[in-house]
Amino acid sequence: MSDRAETKAQLRQRLRFRRASHVAAMAAWERGIVFAHPPSPLLELIAGRKVVAIHAAHGDEPDIARIGAALVDAGHRLAMPRLGESAGTMDFAAYEPGDALEPTRYGLAHPVADAPTLAPDAIVCPLIGFDRAMHRLGQGGGYYDRAFAAYPHAMRIGIGWSVQECDALPHEDHDMSLNAVLTEREWIVAS
Ligand SMILES: Nc1nc2c(c(=O)[nH]1)N(C=O)[C@@H](CNc1ccc(C(=O)N[C@@H](CCC(=O)O)C(=O)O)cc1)CN2
Numbered sequence: 001m002s003d004r005a006e007t008k009a010q011l012r013q014r015l016r017f018r019r020a021s022h023v024a025a026m027a028a029w030e031r032g033i034v035f036a037h038p039p040s041p042l043l044e045l046i047a048g049r050k051v052v053a054i055h056a057a058h059g060d061e062p063d064i065a066r067i068g069a070a071l072v073d074a075g076h077r078l079a080m081p082r083l084g085e086s087a088g089t090m091d092f093a094a095y096e097p098g099d100a101l102e103p104t105r106y107g108l109a110h111p112v113a114d115a116p117t118l119a120p121d122a123i124v125c126p127l128i129g130f131d132r133a134m135h136r137l138g139q140g141g142g143y144y145d146r147a148f149a150a151y152p153h154a155m156r157i158g159i160g161w162s163v164q165e166c167d168a169l170p171h172e173d174h175d176m177s178l179n180a181v182l183t184e185r186e187w188i189v190a191s
């Protein structure tokens with residue numbers, strides 16, 4: 001493992017712990033009100049972008065199911081990541097709130113094989129860390145990095161808890177920065 005990769009791995013471990021502590025300390029009422037609606041600047045940013053990719057929350061990730069439903073009400077079509085056969089690859093498949101998902105790797109659930117592939121116009125993605133330069137640190141599989149490269153015109157919006165903010169994340173040439181980040185406290189846009 002290179003020094004840089006090691007630093008990223010250590011950061012991920014620390015940020016996962018911080019995220020777990022944050023979520024564990026939240027009251028039930030608080031969990032019920034966060035990420036309940038897309039803020040209006042998010043809706044404005046993706047206005048006119050038909051297909052929006054969301055994801056099924058895993059572990060301590062924020063649950064954005066209600067944001068997905070609100071996006072449908074606002075006229076968008078949803079897609080969900082579907083992991084591919086080869087490592088680090090995924091496509092996006094049509095998804096409607098309530099559709100059945102099937103279990104896949106990493107304890108995740110993804111759309112069934114016959115759900116049609118959709119090209120996203122905006123990608124709402126999970127993250128392990130972010131910074132104000134709009135760099136994103138993910139799980140380390142390169143799934144979203146490859147998806148961003150495959151759909152370079154799609155708007156990239158990260159979803160995370162405020163405690164996942166870092167001063168300055170290490171970044172590499174393949175990392176494509178985010179256009180915005182939504183936390184339970186703040187809407188942050190690239191300056
Ligand atoms: N909800 C959700 N869906 C997603 C992602 C994600 O981060 N969250 N992904 C983002 O890329 C892709 C899947 N990529 C992943 C890559 C690596 C691991 C992984 O190594 N998981 C560890 C456990 C991590 C932990 O300690 O919580 C493992 O399974 O050992 C998981 C997902 C696509 N779908």
Ligand SMILES: Nc1ncnc2c1ncn2[C@@H]1O[C@H](COP(=O)(O)OP(=O)(O)OP(=O)(O)O)[C@@H](O)[C@H]1O
Nearest residue numbers: 088137138139140141142143144145146149174175
């Ligand atoms: N566009 C790309 N094409 C091919 N390989 C890529 C691309 N982007 C990233 N990778 C590879 O994916 C691996 C993981 O990258 P990185 O550590 O940035 O993942 P991550 O963004 O944290 O993870 P994820 O996107 O799964 O949440 C690296 O080995 C990197 O070389």
